Each structure stands twice: as C-alpha cells, then as structure tokens.
Amino acid sequence: MQTSALSSDRTLQRLRQRLDSWALDHLRAHAAELANRVEALEAEIETTRDEARRAWAAADQWHDNHMTLLHEMMDMGAEVGITRDGEVLVSSMAEAAPPDLADGETYIGTIQVAGLAPYQLILLPGDVEDVTHEAATEWATSICGELPNRHEQALLFAHARDQFERDDYWSAERHESAPDYAWYQHFYYGDQSYGHRGTQLRARAVRRLPI
Secondary structure, eight states, X not given: OHHHHHHHHXXXXXXXXXXXXXXXXXXXXXXXXXXXXXXXXXXXXXXXXXXXXXXXXXXXXXXXXXXXXXXXXXXXXXXXEXXXXXXXXXXXXXXXXXXXXXXXOEEEEEEOOTTSOOEEEEEOSOOEEEEOHHHHHHHHHHTTOBOOXXXXXXXXXXXXXXXXXXXXXXXXXXXXXXXXXXXXEETTTOOEEEEETTSOEEEOOEXXXXX
C-alpha cells in the first residue's frame, strides 16, 4: 500500500511539473508573441508619424508657394485665389468702390471670371456646423445668401481664412459627374475636395452685388 501510494504521489508530482513546465512555456510563447506585436505596432506608429511629417511639410510648402504667388499678384494690383487642382482665379479690386456693408458683413473683393459679368463678393455673418449639403443650402437661403462656389471659396481662403474655422465648408457646387456629391473647401490646408451630400460639414454664406 505504501509503495503504491508513493508511486501515485510521484506520478502526480511529475504531472504537476509537466503542467507547470507547459504553462511556463505557453506564457513565454504568449509573451514573445505580444512583444512581437508591440514591436510591429511601434514600427507602424513611427511610419505613420513619418508620413504625417511629410504630409505637413508638403502642405506647408504648398501654402508658402500659394502665399508667395498671392503677394506677387497683389503687388501688381490684383487679387488671386488658387484651387487645389491648380485653377487660378484673378480679380481686380480697382473696378469698383467697396459697397456699403451691413453689420457683421465682410467685403471680399471684386470677382471677374472669364465669360461672366464682374460682381462684388460679400461674406455674411454667421456659421453653421454639422449640416448636410441640403441643410447648408437652406440655411444660406434663410439668411438671404447663398453658399459660395469653388472660385469664391478659393478667394475666401486666400483673403478671409481668419473668418473660418480650420475645417471643411460646403460649396454650392455639386460634383459634375456625381450629383449626390458636392465640393467643399478645407480652411486649413487650402485644398478642395468633394463628399457625399449627406455628410455633415460646416457652412458660411455669401451675397453678390453685380457691377
């Protein structure tokens, strides 16, 4: 009986040792796997940071080039706006005297687009956020204004960006080949892009005075 009991105890002890060894090996393997994952994530984070730094550098360079061109054109007596796709809009402020403004309005300038009659652009006070394109359009109408088009938004970014949050603002224009999408202007990077009209962005309104 004693021999049998001793044999059983030894067997149990060996099983415990094996289980302890297996558990330790399993924990070591799991720890190694976690360490590999952490290392991979750290490398991915560093890569993302590098990409972000390059993106910021490119944005700063684009903005510097934009401002250099802007100042050169202003020195020649003109106003200029640039869209993200490279389209340049130039207008002269010498064509008409600034109009009378209501409280809170901001005179942006005289706009001359090829093929269209010149007009004066005025930024209306007020700002809405988290609105769809349709809701933004209705809001602009409710304060006797309209959403600015892409040309106007380029000039607003060039000359009145301090009037806007660093955010995306709806334009009046829908995408040419996708009517469920509309263009917007980002008032930090200066780029223009388009999104689904159900997306919630910010909006400002303008009014126009024909000359």
